[in-house]
Amino acid sequence: MREITLSKAVNEAIAEEMRRDPTTFLIGEDVAEAGTPFKVLSGLVEEFGTERVIDTPIAEPGFMGIAVGAALTGSRPIVDLMFGDFIFLIMDQLCNQAAKACYMSGGKLNVPLVLRTNLGATRRSAAQHSQSLHALVAHIPGLKVALPSSAYEAKGLMKTAIRDNNPVVIFEDKLMYQEKALVPEEEFLIPFGEANVKREGTDITLIGTSSMVQVAEAAAEQLASEGISAEVIDPRTIVPLDEATLLESVRKTSRAIVIDEGHQSFGTTAEIASRLNEKAFYHLDAPVLRMGAMDVPVPFSPALEDITVPTAEGVADNARKLCAGEMIHAA
Amino acid sequence: MPHEVIMPALGMAQDTGRIVSWLKQPGEAVASGDALFEVETDKATMEVEAAHDGYLTDVRAGAGEDVPVGNAVAMISDTPEDSGMTGNNAGAGADATNDPPDDAALPEGREVIMPALGMSQDSGTIVAWLVEAGAQVAADDPLFEVETDKSTVEVPAGHAGHVAALLAEAGEEVAVGAAVAVISAEKPAAPVQRKARAAPAETAPAKPARPAPSSVPKDGPAPVAPTAGGRILASPKARRLAAEQGLDLARLAEAGHPQPYHVKDLEVLRGMGQTRAATPGTDDFPMQITARVPATPGAEFHAWISAEGATAPPVPVLWAAFACGALRRARDAGNASLTVALTGVASPARKLADPDLHRLTQQVEAEETTGPALILRDFSDSAITGMRLSTPSAPAVTMGREGDDLIVTLDFTAAQIDEDQALAFITDFTARLSDPLRHLL
Numbered sequence: 112m113r114e115i116t117l118s119k120a121v122n123e124a125i126a127e128e129m130r131r132d133p134t135t136f137l138i139g140e141d142v143a144e145a146g147t148p149f150k151v152l153s154g155l156v157e158e159f160g161t162e163r164v165i166d167t168p169i170a171e172p173g174f175m176g177i178a179v180g181a182a183l184t185g186s187r188p189i190v191d192l193m194f195g196d197f198i199f200l201i202m203d204q205l206c207n208q209a210a211k212a213c214y215m216s217g218g219k220l221n222v223p224l225v226l227r228t229n230l231g232a233t234r235r236s237a238a239q240h241s242q243s244l245h246a247l248v249a250h251i252p253g254l255k256v257a258l259p260s261s262a263y264e265a266k267g268l269m270k271t272a273i274r275d276n277n278p279v280v281i282f283e284d285k286l287m288y289q290e291k292a293l294v295p296e297e298e299f300l301i302p303f304g305e306a307n308v309k310r311e312g313t314d315i316t317l318i319g320t321s322s323m324v325q326v327a328e329a330a331a332e333q334l335a336s337e338g339i340s341a342e343v344i345d346p347r348t349i350v351p352l353d354e355a356t357l358l359e360s361v362r363k364t365s366r367a368i369v370i371d372e373g374h375q376s377f378g379t380t381a382e383i384a385s386r387l388n389e390k391a392f393y394h395l396d397a398p399v400l401r402m403g404a405m406d407v408p409v410p411f412s413p414a415l416e417d418i419t420v421p422t423a424e425g426v427a428d429n430a431r432k433l434c435a436g437e438m439i440h441a442a
Numbered sequence: 443m444p445h446e447v448i449m450p451a452l453g454m455a456q457d458t459g460r461i462v463s464w465l466k467q468p469g470e471a472v473a474s475g476d477a478l479f480e481v482e483t484d485k486a487t488m489e490v491e492a493a494h495d496g497y498l499t500d501v502r503a504g505a506g507e508d509v510p511v512g513n514a515v516a517m518i519s520d521t522p523e524d525s526g527m528t529g530n531n532a533g534a535g536a537d538a539t540n541d542p543p544d545d546a547a548l549p550e551g552r553e554v555i556m557p558a559l560g561m562s563q564d565s566g567t568i569v570a571w572l573v574e575a576g577a578q579v580a581a582d583d584p585l586f587e588v589e590t591d592k593s594t595v596e597v598p599a600g601h602a603g604h605v606a607a608l609l610a611e612a613g614e615e616v617a618v619g620a621a622v623a624v625i626s627a628e629k630p631a632a633p634v635q636r637k638a639r640a641a642p643a644e645t646a647p648a649k650p651a652r653p654a655p656s657s658v659p660k661d662g663p664a665p666v667a668p669t670a671g672g673r674i675l676a677s678p679k680a681r682r683l684a685a686e687q688g689l690d691l692a693r694l695a696e697a698g699h700p701q702p703y704h705v706k707d708l709e710v711l712r713g714m715g716q717t718r719a720a721t722p723g724t725d726d727f728p729m730q731i732t733a734r735v736p737a738t739p740g741a742e743f744h745a746w747i748s749a750e751g752a753t754a755p756p757v758p759v760l761w762a763a764f765a766c767g768a769l770r771r772a773r774d775a776g777n778a779s780l781t782v783a784l785t786g787v788a789s790p791a792r793k794l795a796d797p798d799l800h801r802l803t804q805q806v807e808a809e810e811t812t813g814p815a816l817i818l819r820d821f822s823d824s825a826i827t828g829m830r831l832s833t834p835s836a837p838a839v840t841m842g843r844e845g846d847d848l849i850v851t852l853d854f855t856a857a858q859i860d861e862d863q864a865l866a867f868i869t870d871f872t873a874r875l876s877d878p879l880r881h882l883l
Binding site: 365392393394395396397436 | 677678679680681682702704705706
């Protein structure tokens with residue numbers, strides 16, 4: 112197997128699906144001749160032409176609306192939203208139109224649309240270009256949410272998303288585009304709702320999403336040297352969520368930390384922790400901890416920005432406390 | 443009795459509604475909930491439903507007519523014929539005299555109804571009356587404040603005149619369309635003021651008391667009960683495992699082991715050993731069998747022995763002999779000597795050396811140090827019919843009395859005798875009590 116970057120993996124997934132299905136097209140800002148955001152889409156306009164790789168004006172609500180309409184009438188658009196932060200501009204098209212059409216038509220309409228965008232801080236992009244807003248999307252019934260944690264997931268999940276008959280939003284971590292992973296050359300898809308147990312352990316379960324899977328794995332490595340056996344799980348999609356795998360792990364380890372780069376309050380970590388509390392209560396020997404991004408606008412100052420996101424050291428520190436029985440706030 | 447059909451207020455700023463079309467013909471049967479007519483307001487066209495079962499009669503506003511809000515447009519009567527109970531044409535107020543007999547005492551005048559201020563509103567609560575009964579009002583004077591689920595608004599009198607009646611008190615909830623006041627043209631001699639009638643439909647049935655939520659969660663057994671000293675802090679898993687394994691977290695707390703407790707603290711608890719709480723299925727779990735037998739045969743048997751001239755033993759000793767014989771057979775004990783400890787309210791504590799192997803008239807006290815094979819507690823002269831105290835050192839029979847019956851209770855643990863032996867014992871013992879001659883055979 113070869114190693115390729117996450118950027119290349121996404122490019123391959125889109126190119127393969129566009130070859131496979133002529134109704135698939137790509138639309139967004141700078142996706143074609145103006146050069147491509149994070150250089151992910153290089154070469155696509157040369158192969159598929161400007162009719163299927165469409166540059167748009169800087170008008171997110173407009174091209175998102177065009178894509179929803181195209182999806183409703185038989186095409187399979189892939190919308191490129193340059194920054195996840197811009198999702199606020201297209202909320203009506205996404206949440207009121209795309210997410211609802213299948214439900215409100217009693218299944219007569221489908222919206223086979225992929226919204227491809229990104230998340231992640233520490234790129235020194237400041238508060239309006241550094242947010243991780245997937246929890247906003249996951250809150251809306253009718254939208255699926257995939258969070259690839261490596262080049263392998265980025266390719267497999269993207270292909271599944273493009274073939275899905277209703278809207279899927281994929282958030283890639285913008286700091287991981289140049290990171291490499293083993294990706295098979297032959298075709299493969301990763302089904303939605305199947306978590307990946309990255310590392311087995313017996314003392315604590317670390318559930319990480321997107322780039323936080325790496326943080327969890329680094330923490331597990333530190334903990335292993337101290338005799339604490341941590342299990343690391345990547346849910347891969349948060350809607351649908353593979354509850355069964357998470358619950359099975361927590362019933363085994365009886366402790367868990369959920370790590371995600373969205374803001375901690377009212378976020379992905381809270382939702383997953385709450386489900387574990389509800390469904391594995393009598394198997395818990397400690398409260399399920401949330402570790403999300405600090406509840407502040409992402410600072411521009413690098414020194415400040417770095418402390419707003421969960422780190423391997425922070426995760427390991429909390430895991431030690433949970434395993435030592437120090438984290439029940441007994442009052 | 444006929445009921446009025448009024449033009450509803452469908453919007454906040456609505457003064458009149460235009461009847462677009464009638465959906466029922468005069469004389470046609472209607473059921474409550476049937477659409478009667480379509481009305482157009484400044485905002486929408488919608489259907490107005492019948493509030494009563496009956497026949498549509500006295501239609502007095504046709505399609506295309508504008509009707510002031512609150513005015514009657516028809517009646518729903520018991521018969522298909524017009525009731526003739528109205529002299530009001532469209533534009534005139536509803537007449538209070540059209541109301542049922544129990545409103546007969548109301549002064550003449552035009553009713554003010556509880557308006558429908560929202561599409562889904564069934565009733566409104568009168569926040570406050572803004573006028574006194576008997577006061578003079580102009581048509582657009584605010585009459586009262588009404589609160590809906592959405593807002594509080596003032597409702598104008600609608601007619602100029604005098605407030606002849608206030609039919610609901612502040613704080614009361616009134617169904618939409620129900621009359622809340624009467625405005626009369628003449629100054630009323632004695633204005634009426636009263637509470638709203640409790641319409642049956644509005645009287646909510648008393649909510650059945652909700653059963654207390656079960657404290658036993660589906661996912662596991664109930665956590666251990668907190669100690670008298672307060673709640674024990676422990677993780678859900680530690681609590682579950684303790685309950686499953688018969689470990690009492692209170693003992694850790696009593697021993698001063700620092701809380702909160704986690705699974706690893708259960709090891710400490712296991713190390714404390716011995717006096718763990720009994721759980722079902724273990725050897726020291728207390729078990730009990732209760733039986734009821736008539737007291738008369740025993741009493742007659744005792745009287746018979748006494749009549750034969752012998753020195754009859756006290757009745758409890760007789761029972762001890764019966765019980766000892768029954769225990770021998772149940773345990774298949776051969777001629778081994780079975781000591782019976784006897785206690786009771788009326789007799790001193792005694793220890794009898796096998797009352798079954800000795801003659802009834804010659805009881806022998808056992809050595810003080812001998813452990814009893816059976817304990818017999820006589821409470822037949824007291825109000826006590828049974829007891830379970832701390833697990834006794836041997837199977838314990840408690841004799842209680844209830845009227846003409848003896849209540850026989852056997853307390854035992856599996857470590858003492860097994861369940862089959864216990865059942866055989868109690869069956870044999872009660873048979874002897876019912877027919878004491880058996881004992882002699």
